[in-house]
Amino acid sequence: MIRILALAACVAAAFAVSFYMHENVPPWTVAVCVVLFVAAFLLGRRMAPGWPAIFFLAAGLISLVPLVVVGLAVALPWFLGRIAHQQAALAAAGVEAAHLRERTRIAHEVHDTLGHELSLIALQAGALEMTLPAEHQAAAARLRRAAADATERLADLVFLLRDGDPVSVVDPRELVDRAVASGLQVSYTVEGRVPSTVERTVHRIVQEALTNAAKHAPKSQVVLRITTADATTVVEASNDLGLRRGAGSRLGLIALRERVRLAGGTLRTSRDDGRFELVATLPHTGES
Numbered sequence: 520m521i522r523i524l525a526l527a528a529c530v531a532a533a534f535a536v537s538f539y540m541h542e543n544v545p546p547w548t549v550a551v552c553v554v555l556f557v558a559a560f561l562l563g564r565r566m567a568p569g570w571p572a573i574f575f576l577a578a579g580l581i582s583l584v585p586l587v588v589v590g591l592a593v594a595l596p597w598f599l600g601r602i603a604h605q606q607a608a609l610a611a612a613g614v615e616a617a618h619l620r621e622r623t624r625i626a627h628e629v630h631d632t633l634g635h636e637l638s639l640i641a642l643q644a645g646a647l648e649m650t651l652p653a654e655h656q657a658a659a660a661r662l663r664r665a666a667a668d669a670t671e672r673l674a675d676l677v678f679l680l681r682d683g684d685p686v687s688v689v690d691p692r693e694l695v696d697r698a699v700a701s702g703l704q705v706s707y708t709v710e711g712r713v714p715s716t717v718e719r720t721v722h723r724i725v726q727e728a729l730t731n732a733a734k735h736a737p738k739s740q741v742v743l744r745i746t747t748a749d750a751t752t753v754v755e756a757s758n759d760l761g762l763r764r765g766a767g768s769r770l771g772l773i774a775l776r777e778r779v780r781l782a783g784g785t786l787r788t789s790r791d792d793g794r795f796e797l798v799a800t801l802p803h804t805g806e807s
Contacts, residue, residue: 522562529555529562533592552592559593563600564607633673641666671730691725695743698729704740705729711747717801720782721745721754724799727775728756731795736760750803757796775799 533555536548644663648656695707713721725743732741739759746753772788779786784801 529559529593555592556596560596560600563597564604637666637670694725703733707743709745713747713752714803716803717752720801724754728797732758752801754799757794760793760795
């Protein structure tokens with residue numbers, strides 16, 4: 520609204536100056552027109568079409584001289600400003616597209632090279648686990664799990680680099696069913712419908728919560744609760760701390776915290792009273 524009023528003031532000033540330019544062109548009128556030219560150009564870079572056309576047409580209907588002055592001092596620079604704004608927007612869009620292409624290329628390179636090598640390490644560690652003596656099998660098992668965890672974290676990083684490439688999302692209920700089938704105790708409740716804008720993030724939170732519980736407290740009951748209300752989805756997960764404490768246990772939470780941040784939400788974790796608790800709050804921004 521302020522910019523519309525400013526443009527209207529420029530048109531009114533140009534219209535008033537035109538009355539002093541019938542017989543000759545005083546130097547001060549030229550200075551005023553220069554100021555109006557610059558002001559209109561800057562307004563053109565920051566305003567959308569619409570009201571300006573009404574101002575210019577109204578000024579032109581009054582007489583020919585005001586039309587010329589308003590056109591040269593206000594209308595022309597305003598349209599030049601609009602052109603400059605559109606060119607700047609196109610340039611910014613081109614730069615952003617180039618960045619996205621580069622991120623996608625890096626993601627593919629990382630996935631194809633490191634992902635393959637980590638898979639081979641996990642496979643070889645699994646073979647060693649079955650062939651080594653019993654006293655060395657535990658070390659081979661840890662190596663296999665570390666390689667599998669690194670592969671999972673790599674997939675997270677690839678997703679972040681791709682910035683939301685469409686991937687298939689498994690319903691959280693299926694993740695819970697798989698965990699229960701593997702021997703994990705899970706109490707799972709859902710209230711409300713999770714919108715598509717946060718569905719992928721909710722899936723990842725549930726996956727990380729179940730993975731952490733299976734690693735560090737496999738005998739504990741995992742309590743999962745997903746609540747959707749008031750344009751917000753809250754995911755709560757808790758389980759006993761357990762006795763296991765892997766070296767890479769914090770990496771998944773770091774990646775998860777970044778994913779939640781990119782979704783516009785917050786992630787809070789705590790380890791009080793012998794239990795690990797995770798609470799993620801996700802706003803439904805951009806819901807369609």
